Amino acid sequence: MGAAVDGVVVVGGGELEVFDAGRWGGGGYELGVAVGRRFGEAIRSRMRGDAVLRQQLLPFASTAEGRELVDALRDANRARYPRYWDEMVGTADGARVPLLHVILVNFRKEILPFIPTKEEEEHHKQEVSADDDCSDVLLVSDLTAIAAHNEDGNIALLGHTYVAFTLDSVPPARGEVVAGGIARNFVSRDLLEATSLDDAINKVSSPEMSVGHSYNLIDVRRRRIVNVETASGNRFSVREAGAAPFFHANMYRHLRVNQVEDENSMSRERRAAELSPDSKEKALSLLGDTADDKYPIYMTGPTLYTLCSVLVDLDEKTMTIYKGNPKNRDAVRVFRIL
Numbered sequence: 001m002g003a004a005v006d007g008v009v010v011v012g013g014g015e016l017e018v019f020d021a022g023r024w025g026g027g028g029y030e031l032g033v034a035v036g037r038r039f040g041e042a043i044r045s046r047m048r049g050d051a052v053l054r055q056q057l058l059p060f061a062s063t064a065e066g067r068e069l070v071d072a073l074r075d076a077n078r079a080r081y082p083r084y085w086d087e088m089v090g091t092a093d094g095a096r097v098p099l100l101h102v103i104l105v106n107f108r109k110e111i112l113p114f115i116p117t118k119e120e121e122e123h124h125k126q127e128v129s130a131d132d133d134c135s136d137v138l139l140v141s142d143l144t145a146i147a148a149h150n151e152d153g154n155i156a157l158l159g160h161t162y163v164a165f166t167l168d169s170v171p172p173a174r175g176e177v178v179a180g181g182i183a184r185n186f187v188s189r190d191l192l193e194a195t196s197l198d199d200a201i202n203k204v205s206s207p208e209m210s211v212g213h214s215y216n217l218i219d220v221r222r223r224r225i226v227n228v229e230t231a232s233g234n235r236f237s238v239r240e241a242g243a244a245p246f247f248h249a250n251m252y253r254h255l256r257v258n259q260v261e262d263e264n265s266m267s268r269e270r271r272a273a274e275l276s277p278d279s280k281e282k283a284l285s286l287l288g289d290t291a292d293d294k295y296p297i298y299m300t301g302p303t304l305y306t307l308c309s310v311l312v313d314l315d316e317k318t319m320t321i322y323k324g325n326p327k328n329r330d331a332v333r334v335f336r337i338l
Contacts, residue, residue: 028086035087036094043095050105052112052154057104060115069114070100072180073107073210080207081186106185109169110210113177133304134168135268135297136216136248137283138225138241145223145314147216147241148283150326151307152299164192166310168214170229170252171260178232181210191215197224204228205236212257214248220314220337229255245283247272267295284311288327298325312337 019038024031036043047053060066078085088106092099104111133152139145149166167188187207194200197219204215205228212231218224225241229252237255239246249265249272271292277283287309290296299306309326312319319335322328 028083029090029093032087032090032092033094034090036091036096038094040095043091044097047097047101047105052108053101053104056115057108057111058101060111061100061104065114065116066111069111069179070103070107073110073183074103076180076208077183077186080182081190084186084189087189107183110177110181110183113174113211114179133250133264133299134166135272135287136166136168136227136246137272137277137286138216138227138246138248139243139278139283140223140225140241140314141243141278144278144280145225146280146283147218147225147312147314148277148280148287148326149216149310149312150287150298151310152304153307154303154305164188166216166312168216168248169250170212170214170257171250171262172212172231173258173260176212176232176258178208178210181232182207184209184211184213187213188215191217197222197226201226201228201238204230205238206234208232208234212252212255214252216248218312218314220317223314225314227253229253229257231255231257243278245272245277247277247286264295267292268297271297280311280313284309284322284326284329288325290325298327 019035021031021034061070088102089099092102135150135152137146137148147166187204187209190203191200194203197217200215200217204213204217209230209232212229212235215228215230217226217228227239227241227246227248228236229239230236231252235255235257239254247269249262249268251262251265251269252259271289272286275282275286275289277286286297288298290298290300309322310319311322311326317337319337320331321333321335322330323332324330
């Protein structure tokens with residue numbers, strides 16, 4: 001059975017380029033080839049600009065330990081998601097980039113904790129703060145039902161980002177990471193096949209994941225938003241959004257997991273508590289907040305950037321993508337949610 005797949009990529013200059021596969025009737029490999037050809041230039045540019053790939057992942061993958069870990073991840077994820085694996089292979093072929101590079105970029109969070117360093121836990125902490133920072137506001141009240149999201153990342157991701165749903169990286173401690181488990185990016189891909197909110201919750205909570213993640217899942221028809229935090233060992237926690245604004249950065253909020261403390265996330269959480277974004281307008285203003293010079297919610301470099309901002313309005317049934325600071329309301333695309 002074919003799957004409805006829409007791809008949206010944020011490219012240079014803030015423009016949006018869309019690949020609409022419609023109800024795809026072909027195989028995973030063919031879909032991947034089509035995506036790779038469509039966005040080949042952006043994919044190749046992404047690989048060239050990724051310092052973590054060049055300086056850490058590729059050297060580690062050339063070692064015996066690295067090859068063993070990559071092989072274990074390959075076997076586990078190909079067995080569980082064979083069509084998505086074929087899709088990834090097709091993307092590499094279509095974009096004319098080495099498959100190993102695509103594998104390493106997709107498995108980076110499952111690999112980085114196992115790269116030996118003199119101070120492994122400190123390195124893991126630095127990697128978390130240097131690559132993954134996102135902010136979310138979830139609100140479901142009598143007057144407003146929204147999910148607002150800043151997609152933040154390393155400068156290497158600027159102009160190379162797909163938009164599909166909102167996620168937040170979370171930083172489990174090294175001892176919480178399982179080698180050779182299911183990769184979070186494959187779980188995220190499987191979310192595109194969900195047929196209901198319950199099905200989506202099941203998809204993100206059932207796999208034997210290597211590392212954890214935070215998912216914001218939306219049911220427009222039933223006017224519901226839930227945040228699901230997951231961790232290795234099939235651990236998960238579900239929190240329903242309500243009238244009290246729920247802000248999520250890059251630390252676990254309700255699942256008990258040993259995690260790396262991230263001052264960036266804690267600072268953003270404190271700022272969100274001060275502003276209490278209880279409306280659409282206040283949520284966008286919060287996502288555009290730059291009051292903290294060291295840890296602003298809206299990031300403009302030199303390392304971390306807010307790549308784009310997204311507002312899902314359940315009552316209007318729209319998903320709006322903003323370029324630049326979201327408090328300026330410069331919408332570049334509005335999608336209708338059917």
